Amino acid sequence: MNSNEQKIDQLRLLAEKFLTEHKVSERDVTSTKLMTLLHELQVYHVELQIQNKELQLAHQALEASQQEYSDLFEYAPVSYFVVNSDGFIKQANLTAVKKFGRERQSLYQMHVAELASPHERDKVFLYHRNLSKVRVPQQLEAWFEAVGTASFYGCMESVAIETGKYERSFRIAVTDITERKNYENRIQSLFQLDQAILSGRSVSDVITVAIDSLVEITPYDYAGVVLFHEQAGEATHYHSTFTKEREFYHDKESLAAFKDLTSLQADDYRTVDKPDFLPEFMVRLYPAHLFVPIIQEDVLKGVIDFGAATIDDFQLDQINVAQQIALELGIAIYQAELAEQVQLYADSLKELVEERTVQLEESQLRESDQRLFAEVMLSMVKQINQSLDLQSVMENMLTTLKRIISYDDAEIVIMEDNQIDMVIHYKEAASPQFEDLIPNVAIDNYPIYAEIKKRGKSILINDVPHSRSPVTRGLSDETYAYLGVPIYADNDILGVINVSRFESGSFSQHDLEHLEAFAEHASVAIKNARLYQKAQELAALEERQRLARDLHDAVSQLIFSLSITSESLVRMVERGQLNKVKELSEIVRASAASVHTEMNMLLLELHPIGLSKIELRDLLTQLVNSILTRYSSLDIQLMVKRLPALPIGPKNAIFRVVQEALNNVVKHARAHHVKIMLWAKEGHIYVLVEDDGEGFNLQTHPQQNGLHIMRERATEIGAEISIESEVGNGTRIHMTFPTAFPRL
Numbered sequence: 001m002n003s004n005e006q007k008i009d010q011l012r013l014l015a016e017k018f019l020t021e022h023k024v025s026e027r028d029v030t031s032t033k034l035m036t037l038l039h040e041l042q043v044y045h046v047e048l049q050i051q052n053k054e055l056q057l058a059h060q061a062l063e064a065s066q067q068e069y070s071d072l073f074e075y076a077p078v079s080y081f082v083v084n085s086d087g088f089i090k091q092a093n094l095t096a097v098k099k100f101g102r103e104r105q106s107l108y109q110m111h112v113a114e115l116a117s118p119h120e121r122d123k124v125f126l127y128h129r130n131l132s133k134v135r136v137p138q139q140l141e142a143w144f145e146a147v148g149t150a151s152f153y154g155c156m157e158s159v160a161i162e163t164g165k166y167e168r169s170f171r172i173a174v175t176d177i178t179e180r181k182n183y184e185n186r187i188q189s190l191f192q193l194d195q196a197i198l199s200g201r202s203v204s205d206v207i208t209v210a211i212d213s214l215v216e217i218t219p220y221d222y223a224g225v226v227l228f229h230e231q232a233g234e235a236t237h238y239h240s241t242f243t244k245e246r247e248f249y250h251d252k253e254s255l256a257a258f259k260d261l262t263s264l265q266a267d268d269y270r271t272v273d274k275p276d277f278l279p280e281f282m283v284r285l286y287p288a289h290l291f292v293p294i295i296q297e298d299v300l301k302g303v304i305d306f307g308a309a310t311i312d313d314f315q316l317d318q319i320n321v322a323q324q325i326a327l328e329l330g331i332a333i334y335q336a337e338l339a340e341q342v343q344l345y346a347d348s349l350k351e352l353v354e355e356r357t358v359q360l361e362e363s364q365l366r367e368s369d370q371r372l373f374a375e376v377m378l379s380m381v382k383q384i385n386q387s388l389d390l391q392s393v394m395e396n397m398l399t400t401l402k403r404i405i406s407y408d409d410a411e412i413v414i415m416e417d418n419q420i421d422m423v424i425h426y427k428e429a430a431s432p433q434f435e436d437l438i439p440n441v442a443i444d445n446y447p448i449y450a451e452i453k454k455r456g457k458s459i460l461i462n463d464v465p466h467s468r469s470p471v472t473r474g475l476s477d478e479t480y481a482y483l484g485v486p487i488y489a490d491n492d493i494l495g496v497i498n499v500s501r502f503e504s505g506s507f508s509q510h511d512l513e514h515l516e517a518f519a520e521h522a523s524v525a526i527k528n529a530r531l532y533q534k535a536q537e538l539a540a541l542e543e544r545q546r547l548a549r550d551l552h553d554a555v556s557q558l559i560f561s562l563s564i565t566s567e568s569l570v571r572m573v574e575r576g577q578l579n580k581v582k583e584l585s586e587i588v589r590a591s592a593a594s595v596h597t598e599m600n601m602l603l604l605e606l607h608p609i610g611l612s613k614i615e616l617r618d619l620l621t622q623l624v625n626s627i628l629t630r631y632s633s634l635d636i637q638l639m640v641k642r643l644p645a646l647p648i649g650p651k652n653a654i655f656r657v658v659q660e661a662l663n664n665v666v667k668h669a670r671a672h673h674v675k676i677m678l679w680a681k682e683g684h685i686y687v688l689v690e691d692d693g694e695g696f697n698l699q700t701h702p703q704q705n706g707l708h709i710m711r712e713r714a715t716e717i718g719a720e721i722s723i724e725s726e727v728g729n730g731t732r733i734h735m736t737f738p739t740a741f742p743r744l
Helices: 003-021 031-075 094-100 118-131 178-198 203-217 255-261 280-285 316-385 390-401 447-455 509-575 578-606 608-613 616-630 648-669 707-716
Strands: 079-084 089-092 138-144 152-162 168-176 222-229 234-240 248-254 270-273 288-296 299-308 409-416 419-427 433-437 459-461 481-489 492-501 635-640 673-681 684-691 720-725 731-738
Touching: 031 094, 079 094, 094 168, 118 138, 118 152, 152 178, 178 203, 203 222, 203 234, 203 248, 203 299, 203 316, 222 255, 234 255, 248 255, 255 270, 288 316, 299 316, 316 509, 390 409, 390 419, 390 492, 390 509, 409 447, 409 509, 447 459, 447 481, 447 492, 481 509, 492 509, 616 635, 616 648, 616 673, 648 673, 648 684, 648 707, 648 731, 707 720, 707 731
Parallel strands: 635 673
Antiparallel strands: 079 089, 079 168, 138 152, 152 168, 222 234, 222 299, 234 248, 270 288, 288 299, 409 419, 409 492, 419 433, 459 481, 481 492, 673 684, 684 731, 720 731
């Protein structure tokens, strides 16, 4: 009896039970009602038969659908599992049984995480635990472990299903995506290799990336690269260890060892069992080797070396992948070699630029140093030209020297024969000071000066306390570094400039060169100051001689004349010639007045300070009267217009210029008329001395007749002076200077 018949019998029993409970009384039953009821029962019976037929057809369809589902579940191309909420497998299809190499019953005793490889199980366990928290499908990729077959990389997709009011199960599908994963790894490895090409890495870096790529996308136990260097006759073998911490090596080997591989061409490869040209340890670990050529512009640049247990391990599809990598690697090596050449050129260019930069900086430093030195020299020249006093000149030199050479003590020593004539000492202190020392001692008492004078060369000692040279005797205990340079005047040593520091090693050859150059300029300044000093002494001597002549020519003659006239006056009085006494008395009075004037002029010359107490107009009047006393035939016109108050300097200069001009007139010009004019106009004072004498040739006698004295007087007050003269046309002297008196 099938299931349908059982259901019909159950329905009959239920119907009879219903009739028994609701029994109809016979008196209620009439023939008409009975016929109607019978008809209804017949209709109902037919309906039931039809429904029963439909139910049979539906049941058959359901059984067929269940069989199809069972076949689909069992023979699906993916592994299906039904897992309870604790993660244990309740159902597994036939594909799962085959894929994982386990009996169905053994799978039913496993946790779903045990399907994964040991290192992935924690990840799968956490994945399943999180499934109960979400209701949407979830995915996980992991390595799975199969019994008797290789592990595979799979994608686990899961969805939750309700199996009861409080129960939940999970349907899980595991798809083998190993091939896709390998392809992705291959693409990633090729991408890394391309990145290495584009990044301009070195050949070594590119090959390291390539070996990593080969390890990732090929199943071989070992991968390496051998590059050939034909010109050097060498081969570089790149390889790595396959420990947890991978290390890369590259060894230089003879190219002759790889001669059997040098004939490889594009799209070619060669397998060698136990190659004798590889290291013994490598052959022992990997007996079988596959060599794929690396071609670059139709030239064999090297090979990729794969190692495996047997020759049969090298599959054609993997060889095709290796050839693709070799092609990429050839391009990468070519790019890397170009990059290395460019980098080498760039490094060379950078070194050249840095070298030139250093040279330029040194040149600029030297130029700056030279410019500073030139500025210091110019400053020194300007300063020492402002004064011809030897001591002031030497003090200015030591002050200026501080700008180019750092020192603690400095001296300028002036020598005369074998004696130290003058010493200017400068000491750096809280208040720097100069000391003017004139020892007048023999040079031999100072060995360092005597040595410089003897050798005629500079001396540089950077460690005075440890120097065994006897010349350091006499240097102060504070001196640790010493630098001395001779000062030459023509070919003779005029003196020494020496500087010292209280720290060893303070002076350089550069300092020595600067001090020697400084000494050359200093020698000119010192020589000029000494010449000026001697000229001053000579000028004083000449002035004394001139005063003596003036005393003899003027005052002495006047006194003699006064003496003779006085004697004549006495005799006339004795003779009673009273009519002539008055005339001679007038002559005596005039002569006495002339003597008084001449003596006043001489006193002014001997004591110029007296000029400040007398107006310039009065001074010039006295000068003219003194001249007229001696040269009565000379006509001198003095015109002094209103002048501003003058300091002693300009007043003395004007007086001396006019005095010198009148001296020239009376001594040389043979003039009859002289005009002296002084006036002020628009902030300037003008002086004019003009005569009608014989004149002279300025070209042939530029410095005669005291002209240089007049020019010096004008220069002292910053005045401009012009002297004009022609033979037969007299002389004209014109001087102009501002009333501001900037030089005073």
